Amino acid sequence: MIARSSPAESIRRALLNGKRRPRTPGGSPTSRRGDGYEFVELREYVAGDDVRRIDWAASARTGELQSRVILEDVALTLAAILDDSPSMQVGRRRPLLDAGREALRTWYDAAASDDRCARIVGQEMHPKGSRRGAASAAAAIGASGPFDLPRSLHVARTALRPGAALLAVSDWFDLPGDADGLLHGLGRRCDCTMLLARDPWYDGLPLSGMVRMRGAEGGVLRGFIGAAERARFKAAVREREAALLARFTAAGWRTGLLHEADGAASLAAAFGVAFARAG
């Protein structure tokens, strides 16, 4: 098991609570139920538990409703998509990708020994096989390959089993305009969290006059930047950020901002967890 920090535990708890809570009124936490799942323990029934899990014999013995806890309820599948394309290599003091990797590590830190970790890279999931816990987390962190956001989202929707937790970290410049159906599908099927890399120049461009901008993905732009241009850019960045967050929220995703300074804290904030880095 990977050593867990307090935020990681909080994140895990939040994900488990999400699994126990029906996603749709009257629905079950996960769609796959039945034989083949390992019994773990009995516990008191909590609102939202699947009524099929109520152990009527135990309930009769104790006088309180008892739910059967199976491994599926306490084991998580933590999948992640990390945009490691050149557009994430920019930043004010350090690349956004560094913060993204921190968020990814914190995400996998939330994994317990029975959990599975997976990283979706392009059209593949890593690791392949049935590794669990630390082994799968380490393999997932180390996975690499060419990044393709739309393809990765498609893979997540088709390959992740219902109830899996998905973290996607990107600047989302590659998100197609017609991806809402895909996002909604993922939001219904999985516990999805997105981190939007905050634009390094969200507070304003540090440029004036004749400037040269180098595109992270290629190209150079030479132009004149004045007060009007700076104001337009600032407004557009804020508008884009708000629109993206609203779009994902509408699709049933948990949303958060990836701040360049601290990826772990960014992820924790998305889960409403206070985070203070030791040291």
Next chain:
Amino acid sequence: MTFAHPLRFAVALAVAAILVILYGAVSRRKSAQDLAYSNLTFFAVSAKPGLWLPRLLQAGWVLGLVALAVALGGPRVMAPVPVRDGAVFICIDTSGSMAAQDVAPTRAAAALAAARAFIDESPRGTRIGLISFSSGASLIQRLTENHARAQASLAAIPPPNGATAIGDALRLAASALPPTGHRLVVLVTDGVNNMGVDPQQVAEWLGTQHIPVYTIGIGTSNGGLIPGSSDEATIDEGALESYAQVSGGAYARAENATELRDALARLGRITALEGKRVDATPSFTIAGVLLLIATFLTGLGIGKL
């Protein structure tokens, strides 16, 4: 355009091209240190940075260098230059029809005002003479570089009276003009030749001597009655056009005092110029240096990050 030193021009152009290429290379190397942004398309669409200014500056550098390269080649261009030793005779019609008032206040007064404008517009050094003609032609003012004297001599032009002897006026002008140099005759008339020698023949002869006759017809299209008579003053436009054409000049019609003054003033400027091949080195040098300085200062002023 021709060059006094074509080889120098070629070398200078090659040097300018090398400088431009080097500038491009340095710019590309510098781009590695430029501010990077995730998505240039988003940046361009959202900030809408002025993309024309860099291109303007680039154009300024290139044009400045090319201008200096051209200057080094000793460029020679055909340009209109003021005629320093030009000689012009203004022949003003003083026949009776010039008293008609269809051109306010009278055709004669309008012609005098226009002649003043012509003299004003003529460059210094141009010699101007004055001839009046009606039943005969009179030399009012010999060719003089003193434009003030020419202006003063306009007062000696007699009031309108008599017939129209255009041919005599042209012949008198031809005899009073110098045998060589930039020479021309300006004929201001409102009528039809009805006395003296055939102006067509004189105009043809002037054409052979490279003395163009610029003719200006005064009068409205409705014409006007000659005061004190029932005769109508008309213009033989065809004849005036012909005099101009055969001599290498041009014809213009003026229906009011303003048009007449403008036509003569324009003539004063045009006829006082001649096309000459001139050394354009100073112009190209100044233009090139100014362009480079302006481009440098503009880039310096707005170029800091």
